[in-house]
Amino acid sequence: xxxxxxxxxxxxxxxxxxxxxxxxxxxxxxxxxxxxxxxxxxxxxxxxxxxxxxxxxxxxxxxxxxxxxxxxxxxxxxxxxxxxxxxxxxxxxxxxxxxxxxxxxxxxxxxxxxxxxxxxxxxxxxxxx
Amino acid sequence: xxxxxxxxxxxxxxxxxxxxxxxxxxxxxxxxxxxxxxxxxxxxxxxxxxxxxxxxxxxxxxxxxxxxxxxxxxxxxxxxxxxxxxxxxxxxxxxxxxxxxxxxxxxxxxxxxxxxxxxxxxxxxxxxx
DNA sequence: CAGCATCCTTGTCGATACTG
DNA sequence: CAGTATCGACAAGGATGCTG
Numbered sequence: 001x002x003x004x005x006x007x008x009x010x011x012x013x014x015x016x017x018x019x020x021x022x023x024x025x026x027x028x029x030x031x032x033x034x035x036x037x038x039x040x041x042x043x044x045x046x047x048x049x050x051x052x053x054x055x056x057x058x059x060x061x062x063x064x065x066x067x068x069x070x071x072x073x074x075x076x077x078x079x080x081x082x083x084x085x086x087x088x089x090x091x092x093x094x095x096x097x098x099x100x101x102x103x104x105x106x107x108x109x110x111x112x113x114x115x116x117x118x119x120x121x122x123x124x125x126x127x128x129x
Numbered sequence: 130x131x132x133x134x135x136x137x138x139x140x141x142x143x144x145x146x147x148x149x150x151x152x153x154x155x156x157x158x159x160x161x162x163x164x165x166x167x168x169x170x171x172x173x174x175x176x177x178x179x180x181x182x183x184x185x186x187x188x189x190x191x192x193x194x195x196x197x198x199x200x201x202x203x204x205x206x207x208x209x210x211x212x213x214x215x216x217x218x219x220x221x222x223x224x225x226x227x228x229x230x231x232x233x234x235x236x237x238x239x240x241x242x243x244x245x246x247x248x249x250x251x252x253x254x255x256x257x258x
Numbered sequence: 259c260a261g262c263a264t265c266c267t268t269g270t271c272g273a274t275a276c277t278g
Numbered sequence: 279c280a281g282t283a284t285c286g287a288c289a290a291g292g293a294t295g296c297t298g
Contacts, residue, residue: 007234009233009234010159020158026146042280048139050141067243082280089243101138104138104152105145111197111198170259175260185292210259
């Protein structure tokens with residue numbers, strides 16, 4: 001990859017795919033959505049995101065930290081307190097992701113209607129799990 | 130879910146999760162990105178998205194069609210021609226997703242830099258596959 | 259050209275138990 | 279509180295071969 005490249009997510013080996021892989025993750029979207037409001041502690045995130053296991057939270061946070069999207073701060077209280085917050089870079093992404101969450105909330109009914117139509121026409125359950 | 134609900138993606142059973150599940154898919158983002166430019170045929174998509182298998186393309190397109198985001202049109206040529214295009218609903222989502230692709234292209238270098246920093250500090254390979 | 263059906267390998271993810 | 283470690287079930291997804 002040259003110095004001033006045309007990054008192209010459609011090329012298999014293009015590094016922009018790593019960003020898509022990060023975004024293309026339900027938990028990432030939800031976590032960054034919350035951190036976009038305000039910093040949170042580990043267990044706060046765990047409580048606020050239903051269905052999220054502690055393993056996935058831990059794993060996802062570590063990846064987000066590695067990608068420079070989230071900053072992890074440890075406070076030497078007893079017991080120890082850890083706060084997660086967006087980095088400036090993370091904030092720019094969180095804004096775009098917030099748009100997606102809003103889109104979902106605004107258009108879920110249209111999507112559900114389309115699904116009912118489709119299922120009725122195909123007569124059967126082409127429905128995924 | 131009531132008639133005028135506060136859809137909340139943070140609730141496990143909230144239907145907005147289905148939209149997130151759709152978005153939370155690398156191929157969805159890339160496919161809708163292309164269809165946002167112009168309609169394409171099946172094999173055109175297959176060729177333009179490197180690393181995408183025919184199985185995943187087929188599967189993803191069917192889901193997108195079911196969700197009312199993509200319209201599938203069959204032309205009775207021989208051999209048969211099939212065109213995929215965004216629905217009006219799909220276009221509104223594709224715009225948001227295009228933002229993400231642009232974000233990835235604009236910020237990939239910052240992300241990579243953060244990764245190098247992180248890997249250097251942790252001394253080792255916390256890197257995922 | 260535009261797919262579907264099958265096999266089979268890999269990875270994802272939840273559950274559980276334990277640590278500083 | 280904030281995690282790590284391990285196991286096992288499940289499903290995603292690639293490869294291959296076949297169809298209208």
